[in-house]
Amino acid sequence: MNPKQFVEALHQKGIKLSDKQIEQFAIYYQTLVEWNEKINLTAITDEEDVYLKHFYDSISAAFYHDFTEELHICDVGAGAGFPSIPLKICFPDLQVTIVDSLKKRVNFLNELAAKLEINGMVFHHDRAETFGKNKKFRESFDIVTARAVARMTVLSELCLPLTKKSGVFIAMKGSHSDQEVTDSSTAIKLLGGNLDTIHTFTLPNENSERSIIVIDKKRNTPNKYPRKPGVPGKKPIV
Template identity: 60%
Template sequence: MQPEEFQQALAEHGIALTATQMAQFATYYAYLIEWNQKMNLTAITEEKDVYLKHFFDSVALAFETDLTTDRHLCDVGSGAGFPSIPLKIVFPELDVTIVDSLNKRITFLNNLVAALHLDGVHLYHDRAETFGQNPQFRGQFDYVTARAVARLNILTELCLPLVKKSGYFYALKAAKSEEEFVEAKPAISQLGGKFITEKSFSLPVSGDERHVLIIQKTKETPKKYPRKPGTPAKQPIK
């Protein structure tokens, strides 16, 4: 997917990118490739693949929810900024918080945000477990996203405590897994969530499958969650 194809594909979904936004995506790609030589940000480096599998894939979340209003989104384990930075470029009014456990990635994102001249992006070097226990952030976000950083039962414990009541957690997955969903049901329930639906779509050009699991926060998460760093992965809720 070339940049022009990316622009056209989003236009078909009612998202019209300006010349400024297209320039921001071009800068994003340049920074990603430059910094990827110094640290491991992504295995996907061809321009056409980055625009398809990172940029389009990230913005596709907007096909499932309204991001055009003044909302607060937290991206857990964002890595190189996906999906939150592409969403921020497309929806400048979105207030974005990114938390990542690797300080090198936060350094990259700080430089990227400055280069893209983005306001309303807040970057934190922290573990999701401790971040979710911080009163400043707990239960404060309309939307929380995580893009394939762990199995769903673990992701739910890392992300749902950050969602405000009636807000949503979006788990972005490359593959459908009924087993993973069944495994996560106890965690979703115990943490105050309600599974709403799973949206599936195929990427243009490649036809690769993508899945978005949508979980709404209907009750406050018990105070003991998330547990200490490392515990959710070692002892997932059953």
């Protein structure tokens, strides 16, 4: 998917990019490639692959959920900024908080935000388990997102404590996510969530399957969660 096809594909989904936004995606790509030579941000560096598998794929969450309001989003383990920064470019009113455990990635994100000239973004060098215990941030976000971070049993413990009551947790996954959702049903319920919908679609051009799992936050998360760093991954809630 080249940049022109990317713009056209989004237009077909009702997202019309301005010249400035198109330029921002071009800057994003160039900055990503430059930094990727210094630190490991992504294995995907070909322009057409980045536009399809990172940019378009990140924005696909907006095909199924409304991001047009001034919402507060927390992106857990965003890495090179996916999905929150492509969403922020498309929907400038979003207020975005990114949490990542690697300082070098946070440095990249800070430089990227400066080059893109976008405001309303904050980056935190922290573990999600610690961040979710912070009273300033706990249960304060309208939407919490995570893309290709961990299995749903683990993601639920990292993300639902940050999701405010009446908010949503959106997990972006690959194919065959149904079993992950089934396996995480106990964790989701315990942490205050309720499965809303699993949206399944295929990426244009290559037809690889993607899933967007939407979890509604119905109840407050018990104070004991998230557990200490590393524990959710080693001992998932079952």
